[in-house]
Amino acid sequence: MADTMNEHLDEGTIHAWLDGALTPDESERVERHAASCAACGEAVAEARGLVAASSRILSSLDDVAAGVIPGTRGRGDQLAALRARREAARPRPWWRRREFAVAASLVLVAGTWSMALRRGVEQSVDGVAPVAGMVRQAADSQPGSRVASAEAGPGAARDARVGITQAPVRAPSPSPSSALALAKREAGDVAGRGAATTTPPANEARRDDIDAGASRAATEMARQQAVAQNQAMTVPAPQQQAPLRLDSLRVRQREADRRELGLAARTDAASRAGFLAAKAVADDAVAECYAIREVDLPEIRVLGVPEAIRLVPAGDTGVTATVAGTPVEGLTLGARFVGRGTDLVELVVRRPVDSTVVRFSRSVVAPAPALTSTERSAGVKVVAAARIVCP
Amino acid sequence: MLDEELERLFRLYHGPLVRYLTRRLGDRDWAEEVAQEVFLRALRQDSLVSERSWLFAVATNMVRDEARRSERQRRHLQVLAEQERETMVEPGPTNAERAHEVALAREALQSLAEKDRLALLMREEGLNYEEIAAALELSVGSVGTTLARARRRLAETWESLQAGEGRRTAGGSDNG
Missing domain, CATH: 1.20.1280 (Monooxygenase)
Known part of the structure; x- marks a missing residue:
């Protein structure tokens, strides 16, 4: 200074x-x-x-090619997933705890076994075996390197995810003692244990070392829970699970392979929906959205940054602009191309009491040229705007 | 944390945080996963004094530790993610140009020292100097210098990469 x-x-x-x-x-x-x-x-x-060049260079990292457009899972979906995860992280009443669930499962298995014997029917326990098998797999697949607190481990959640993903949409009789229910509880317990401590930022990452795997598994669990809730209690009945189990194992194997390579499997319904939505956005080739970077300017703040400004170019001279997302009360926008070509956009932000004019370049490489003294004295401002995916 | 509080936090910071992480990691899905983790941790806190710097600091630490732990896997992940993209992206003339632009920008960004890079990415998401200083454990007074150095280096590296590409292209044309 x-x-x-x-x-x-x-x-x-x-x-x-x-x-x-x-x-x-x-x-x-x-x-x-x-x-x-x-x-x-x-x-x-x-x-x-x-400053402008840096913003421009960095904003070029945001524009993802068609088919993988970011943010395709809407904000609402993300929020729902987060809420589901929070639910999973809440302490559970005793009757929903894992120990009780396992005990209840054992009682149920024992009861089924005993009834089968009593009836003298030559009934195999195939109907129950997949459940028990999945429980066992959940226990077997826990990585030994994880600390004891993550005993349910990613394996449990992975099993659960497979169980849900593979579940037929319609099934005649719901089974509360299914692997799904158990795995949900497992994930809840994992997340719940993770919630037991609170640490400042500096320590957060260290704790992440411990529970990142379990927590990531819980993420998938929560996302699947949301899907599963829509499919209200459609867990397949035990007798239908033999082929399912085979499929599940195949999927698990594929997923394990991918996981080995460090690639989190994205086979869940939410991801599929995301890609479909991405495609839809990609098809909307006309609109462009920008976020103005200079959030410190009060006249820009009124735009509701980081909400996006949505532009629809209309020929070589015109462009219409709206604030994407929630409309800002009392705010109107006008926009036009300035200079030669259509790279330079001038945005007029009108409020009931005043108005302001900002100018930005749509080009990643060519910044908006400096203002003339007349423009400057007229209050025009040059801002950096990053091209973003339209919300 | 209440539902309203969660919504507020999410609405304010989810976008910037994901963009920050995407720029850092080069993978949107990964960025969203990390962001989810960050918000989940935020939910477990009773209260956050400086919520934005807290969120960005936690995200930064998570990424750093994960990267340290599995650098090899990360590289593999990026390769696979690229391959996956290639199979999904419609072929077109603009894709190659865009990919080239992104590659240049990424290389330029990678040329920055870690602290400089993070400070710049945070600033681009609207964090003020106090928040950047808190998140990166810097003094507030050094943030301006850090950002100045970062911006200069980013722009100069980008320009030299661009010029190098131009020379190569010109050389190729001459040879051809």
Whole structure:
């Protein structure tokens, strides 16, 4: 920071000033110095260019090609998944705890066995075996390297996910003692244990080491729970599970293979829906959405950043703009292309009391040119805008 | 944490956090997974004093630790993710250009020192200097310098990569 008017501004101070991070006094001092010192004026202009260029370069990382457009799972879906995960993380009453569930399962198995024997029917326990098998697999597949607190482990959740994914939509009789129910409880317990401690950020990552695997498994569980709830109690009846089990094992094997390679399997319904939605967005080739980066400008804040501005180019001269997402009360937008070509967009933001004009470039590589003194005095502002996927 | 609080937190920070992570990781799905984890951890907290810097710090630490733990797997994951994309993306002339742009930007970003890169990515998501300093354990006074260095290096590297590509293309044309 330049202490006196005679010292040149250092680059960090200039960037802090441009980022609005200086106190009003400091800002004023920097502004005055930049206005009176040619070298510093140039440094400020260069810094402005660097700020805009950086934003532009980074924003090019956001535009994902068709078919894999990000954010295709809507905000609502994400929130639902998060809520489901929270549910899974809540402490459970005693009658829903795993120990009780296992005991209940054993009682049920024993009861079924005993009834089969009593009836003297040559009834195999195939109907029960898949359940017991999946429970056993859940126990067997827990990675030994995990700490004891994650005893249910990713394996349990993986089994559960397979069980749900493979479940037929319609089944004649729901089975509360199914592997699905048990695995749900397992995942709940895992997440619940994870919730037992609270640590500051610095320690969070260390704890992540411990429960990242279990927690990731719980993520999938929660997502599947949401799907499963829609399929209300459609877990296949035991006698239908023999072929299912085979399929499940195949899927599990494939998934295990992919997991070995570090690729989380994305075979769940939510992902499928996401890709379909992505396709739909990709087809909407006309609209473009941008998020304006200079969130510190009060006149930009009114746009509701990070909500997006949605542009629909109309020929070489016109463009219509709306704020994507929730409309901002009392705000209207006008937009037009300026200069040659259609790279430069000027956005007029009108509010009941005032209005402002911002200009940004749609091009990733070509920043918006500097303003003329007339434009500057008219209050036009050049901002960096990142192309984003339309919400 | 109440439902309203969750919604508020999610609405405010989910987008920026996923974008930050996507830029960092180069994989949107992975970024969303990490973001979910971060929000889940936030839900377990009674209260967050500086919620935005907390969220970004936790996300940063999660990614860093996971990367350390399984660098080899991560590289493999990226290769597989790229392959998966290739099979899903419709072929077209613009895809190659876009991929090239992304590759240049990513290479330029990777050329930055870790702290510089993170500070810049956080700033791009609207974190103020205090929040960046808190998340990265820097002094507030050094954030401006860090950002200045990061921006300059990013832009210069990007330009030199671009120029190198241009020379190669020109050389190729001459040879051809």
